[in-house]
Amino acid sequence: xxxxRFVLVALxxxxxxxxxxxxxxxxxxxxxxxxxxxxxxxxxxxxEDSIRAYNAEQARLQAxxxxxxxETARRAAAARNTLMQAVYFDYDESNIRTDTETAxxxxxxxxxxxxxxMLRMEGHADERGTSEYNIAxxxxxxESVIQFxxxxxxxxxxxxxxxxxxxxxxxxxxxxxAWALNRRVEFVITAGGDAIVGG
Amino acid sequence: MMETAVRTLTQSRRPPRTAxxxxxxxxxxxxxxxxxxxxxxAVAPALLAAQEEGVIPGVALTLLYENRYVPPIAxxxxxxxxxxxxxxxRVGAILARDLDYSDRFVIVxxxxxxxxxxxxxxxxxxxxxxxxxxxxxxxxxAGSRFxxxxxxxxxxxxxxARTRVPLPAPDHPxxxxxxxxxxxxxxxxxxGEQGMAASRIVFRMxxxxxxxxxxxxxxxxDGANLRRLTWDSDLAISPAWSxxxxxxxxxxxxxxxxxxxxxxxxxxxxxxIGPANEGQHHMPAYHPHGGEIVFxxxxxxxxxxxxxxxRDDCCLRQLVSGLSENVQPSYSRDGRSIVFVxxxxxxxxxxxxxxxxxxxxxxxxxxxxxxxxGFFTDPDWSPLADQxxxxxxxxxRGTYARYHIFIADLDEGGSRLTQLTREGNNEDxxxxxxxxxxxxxxxxxxxxxxxxxxxxxxxxxxxxxxVDAEDTDWSPSLGADGASRSTRGGPQGGIR
Numbered sequence: 230x231x232x233x234r235f236v237l238v239a240l241x242x243x244x245x246x247x248x249x250x251x252x253x254x255x256x257x258x259x260x261x262x263x264x265x266x267x268x269x270x271x272x273x274x275x276x277e278d279s280i281r282a283y284n285a286e287q288a289r290l291q292a293x294x295x296x297x298x299x300e301t302a303r304r305a306a307a308a309r310n311t312l313m314q315a316v317y318f319d320y321d322e323s324n325i326r327t328d329t330e331t332a333x334x335x336x337x338x339x340x341x342x343x344x345x346x347m348l349r350m351e352g353h354a355d356e357r358g359t360s361e362y363n364i365a366x367x368x369x370x371x372e373s374v375i376q377f378x379x380x381x382x383x384x385x386x387x388x389x390x391x392x393x394x395x396x397x398x399x400x401x402x403x404x405x406x407a408w409a410l411n412r413r414v415e416f417v418i419t420a421g422g423d424a425i426v427g428g
Numbered sequence: 429m430m431e432t433a434v435r436t437l438t439q440s441r442r443p444p445r446t447a448x449x450x451x452x453x454x455x456x457x458x459x460x461x462x463x464x465x466x467x468x469x470a471v472a473p474a475l476l477a478a479q480e481e482g483v484i485p486g487v488a489l490t491l492l493y494e495n496r497y498v499p500p501i502a503x504x505x506x507x508x509x510x511x512x513x514x515x516x517x518r519v520g521a522i523l524a525r526d527l528d529y530s531d532r533f534v535i536v537x538x539x540x541x542x543x544x545x546x547x548x549x550x551x552x553x554x555x556x557x558x559x560x561x562x563x564x565x566x567x568x569x570a571g572s573r574f575x576x577x578x579x580x581x582x583x584x585x586x587x588x589a590r591t592r593v594p595l596p597a598p599d600h601p602x603x604x605x606x607x608x609x610x611x612x613x614x615x616x617x618x619x620g621e622q623g624m625a626a627s628r629i630v631f632r633m634x635x636x637x638x639x640x641x642x643x644x645x646x647x648x649x650d651g652a653n654l655r656r657l658t659w660d661s662d663l664a665i666s667p668a669w670s671x672x673x674x675x676x677x678x679x680x681x682x683x684x685x686x687x688x689x690x691x692x693x694x695x696x697x698x699x700x701i702g703p704a705n706e707g708q709h710h711m712p713a714y715h716p717h718g719g720e721i722v723f724x725x726x727x728x729x730x731x732x733x734x735x736x737x738x739r740d741d742c743c744l745r746q747l748v749s750g751l752s753e754n755v756q757p758s759y760s761r762d763g764r765s766i767v768f769v770x771x772x773x774x775x776x777x778x779x780x781x782x783x784x785x786x787x788x789x790x791x792x793x794x795x796x797x798x799x800x801x802g803f804f805t806d807p808d809w810s811p812l813a814d815q816x817x818x819x820x821x822x823x824x825r826g827t828y829a830r831y832h833i834f835i836a837d838l839d840e841g842g843s844r845l846t847q848l849t850r851e852g853n854n855e856d857x858x859x860x861x862x863x864x865x866x867x868x869x870x871x872x873x874x875x876x877x878x879x880x881x882x883x884x885x886x887x888x889x890x891x892x893x894x895v896d897a898e899d900t901d902w903s904p905s906l907g908a909d910g911a912s913r914s915t916r917g918g919p920q921g922g923i924r
Contacts, residue, residue: 321776372728391708
C-alpha cells in the first residue's frame with residue numbers, strides 16, 4: 230500500500246472516475262502523460278526511508294535478543310558444566326583439597342542462583358584397599374562434599390549421595406595417573422536441570 | 429590268610445595321598461580367645477620353606493603333613509537298556525569326574541574288560557586293588573529314563589547300597605544335575621558325609637562388550653553350564669545364596685542407589701528386599717532359616733550391620749553400632765553368630781570379628797596384634813562346621829605382599845590358621861555344601877580365574893579359567909528343582 234507507484238495509479242483512476250460523472254457520454258480523452266511531481270517523489274522517498282530505518286532497527290533488536298539468548302544459554306551451559314565437573318581427592322582421604330574447594334565454591338554460586346537444582350553426589354575410590362572399604366571411602370567423599378556445601382547455607386535436602394567404591398574407575402590402570410583420576414566425586418543433576426541460569 | 433596277604437599287597441600298591449598343608453599357630457593370647465600352645469609338628473625343612481614364603485605379624489608358620497588313606501574306586505561303563513550307549517557314556521563321565529572332584533576317592537581308570545553280566549566278582553576286584561566298585565544302568569521305558577547305580581564294597585564283598593532315579597533327557601538342562609545328585613549319594617554311602625557335586629557357584633563379572641557393568645553368572649560345581657543370570661547393564665555386587673538354594677540376593681545399582689534384590693531362580697522373577705527407606709544397602713547374607721538377612725546399611729548418619737525380616741518385610745535392627753565400618757557379614761551355621769569384617773583397628777588393617785547374631789560384644793578371630801597391623805577380609809562360615817574361611821595378606825619375598833586363603837578352626841579357639849593357597853593372590857573364599865571344598869578367586873601369572881581347593885588334601889583345580897570374576901558364593905546342596913534338599917545328614921549321621 231505504501232508503494233508510491235501504486236499511489237499514483239490510484240490517483241489517476243480516481244480522477245478518471247470523477248471525470249465520468251454527470252451521466253453524459255463524453256469522448257474519452259487520453260489522460261495527459263504526466264509523471265509524479267517532485268513533491269510526490271520526495272514524499273515517497275521519505276516514506277521509503279522511514280520504512281527502511283524501521284526494518285533495520287527491528288533487525289538490530291532481533292540480533293540483540295538472539296545474542297542475549299545465546300549468552301544466557303552459554304552461561305547456563307557453563308553453569309551446568311561447572312556444576313557437573315568432578316572434584317578430586319588425595320589417596321585414602323575424604324577431606325577437601327584446595328583445588329577441590331575452589332571448584333566447590335564455583336558450584337555453590339550456581340546452586341544459590343538455582344534453588345530448584347538438586348544433585349546426586351557419586352563418590353568413587355581408586356582400586357587400592359578392600360572393595361568394602363572403598364565403598365565407605367567413596368561415601369565419605371560424597372558426604373564431605375555435601376557437608377562443605379551445606380556449610381555455606383545450601384540445604385542438605387537438595388543432595389543425595391551414593392558410593393560406587395572402586396567399581397567404576399574413570400580411567401583404567403594400576404598407576405598414579407589412573408588412581409588420581411579415580412579418587413573423585415561426580416555430580417549428577419537429578420532435578421531442575423532444564424531451568425539452570427548462569428551466575 | 430590268603431585274603432589278608434592280598435589286602436596288604438594291594439594296599440602297598442595304592443598310591444598314598446599325602447596332603448601338604450601349612451598351618452599357622454598363633455603365639456600368645458588375645459582377648460577372649462585362648463591361643464593354642466605352639467605344639468604343632470614342625471618339620472625342619474618345611475619350616476624353613478614356610479619362613480621364606482611369608483609371615484603374619486605375631487604368628488608362627490609351620491607345616492603339618494597330613495596322611496590320609498584315599499580308597500580306590502572303579503566305575504564300570506554305564507550300561508544302557510533301550511537307549512543309546514552314548515547316554516551311558518555321558519552319565520559315566522559325569523559320575524567319574526564328580527567322584528574325582530570329591531577328593532574322597534582315587535578313580536581307577538584303566539579297567540579290565542568285564543564280560544560277565546552275572547553279578548560282581550568280588551574276588552577279582554579285590555585282587556585288582558579297588559575298595560569300591562560302582563555299576564550303573566540307564567533304562568529307557570516308555571519314554572521315561574531311569575538311572576540305577578549299585579555300590580559294591582569289595583573289601584566286605586557285598587552290595588553296600590543301590591538307588592534308581594528318574595533321568596531327564598540328555599539335552600534337558602536338569603540332566604547333569606540329576607547325575608550330580610547320584611554322585612553325592614555315592615559319597616554319602618561311602619563316607620556318611622554331604623557331597624557337593626549337586627551344587628552351583630554364583631559370582632559376578634564384566635560381560636563381554638560392556639565395560640561399565642558387572643553381571644551375575646552361575647556355574648555348576650564341575651565347571652560345566654556357565655550362564656548369565658542378570659541383564660541389567662549396571663553394577664551387580666556380592667551375590668548370596670538363600671539357604672534353600674532357590675534364591676540369590678545381591679546388591680544392584682540399577683535404581684541409581686545400591687539396593688538389595690532377590691532373584692527367584694525357578695520362577696525367573698526378581699523382587700526388591702530390605703527396608704524401603706533411604707540409605708545404601710550392601711552385602712546381604714541370609715540367616716540359615718532363610719527369613720532374615722543381615723546387610724550393611726550406609727547413609728548420611730550411619731554405616732553399620734543391620735538385620736531385616738524379609739518374610740514379613742519388617743523389623744530393621746542395627747546389630748553393631750559405632751562409627752567404624754563393619755562389613756561383609758556371614759551367619760554361622762546355627763544362626764547364632766555373625767562373622768564380619770571390621771575396620772575399627774584402622775582402615776588398612778581389616779580384621780575378622782565374631783559377634784552374637786542379635787548384636788553384642790564382638791571378638792577378634794583373625795590374629796590382630798596391636799601395632800603390627802595385619803589384613804584379614806572376606807570371611808565365610810562353613811555350613812557344616814565351626815570353621816571360618818577368609819583371605820589374609822602375608823608378607824612374601826621382598827616387599828611384595830601376597831593374599832592367601834586361610835581357615836580358622838573355632839573348635840580350637842580360633843587361634844590356629846590353616847593356609848590353603850600357596851601361589852599367586854587369592855580372595856573371596858566361599859564354602860561348598862560339603863564343608864570341605866572352598867571356591868575362591870585366584871590371580872596367577874597367566875590370568876585370573878575361579879578356583880576350587882580341597883581343604884583336606886590341598887588339591888586345587890580351576891573352575892572357570894581366565895575370567896575377571898569377583899564375589900564368589902557356593903550354593904547349598906541343590907535338589908531336583910534346583911532348590912536345596914530338605915533333609916541333610918547320612919546313614920551314619922556324618923553331618924556334624
